[in-house]
Amino acid sequence: KWVIPGAVQYHGGLALIWHDVIVEWILDTLTQSTRPQRLLAAVHKKATRGNPRSVVKAIDEFCNQNEWAMNVGNEKGSEILDSVVSETNPGCVLELGTYCGYSTVRIASLLPPHAQLITLEFNPDNAAVARQVIAWAGVAEKVRLVEGESGEWIPKMKEQFGVKTFDLVFLDHWKNRYLLDTKLMEECGLLKKGSVLLADNVVCPGAPDYLEYIRNSPQYKSQFFKSHLEYTKAEDGLEKSVFLG
């Protein structure tokens, strides 16, 4: 367990440099393993196979007690993501940025029967861990994990997977892609009146070009939900934007 100075807990930029660069590098070097591999080991040790909420809990415990990881986390997850999924009751969901499958499991466990979640991840090592986390949680039949870049796969969604439109899109990949991929989804006809975009980390690390667009476009009704960067006390939040057609 690491003793973390207050400045790191409350300052998003410092928190990211500390947890996501320095500590990760030190632990990877000392253990000759990767953070996703260590997170997967915690799931296998602590979570009950076939119980998605126990998988979410095991990952949150690992991140609170052992090491930080870039999952949406329990605070934003339970207070915002879960509520938006439940309210929207989506039949077809797109997640941009799977990482280890934490939010994938959260979302999938709340979907109505026959709903489908497509999740995109371009890092093959992360995707390999996510597949195992998703399988352990018992939600694999609802999830299609696609390995590749969002910019390459969004235009293929209709043709390759028979998607008509998405009811809900969770944007949680690299922040400089939020705006580009939103415009791409519009161009590809993947949004319909009432489609909900939910974007994580719009404060930390931040996606200013996306916020400027989504808050000022007459095609969206947008709302900010204040929260904290996962597993810290630094400011962050999610933006929920409804496409008006």
Ligand SMILES: C[S@@+](CC[C@H](N)C(=O)[O-])C[C@H]1O[C@@H](n2cnc3c(N)ncnc32)[C@H](O)[C@@H]1O
């Ligand atoms: C913040 S993590 C996702 C966390 C995950 N949604 C969760 O809450 O558990 C971002 C992930 O997006 C992936 N990624 C970044 N840009 C991407 C892109 N353009 N296409 C596909 N995956 C991308 C990264 O490799 C990383 O694993």
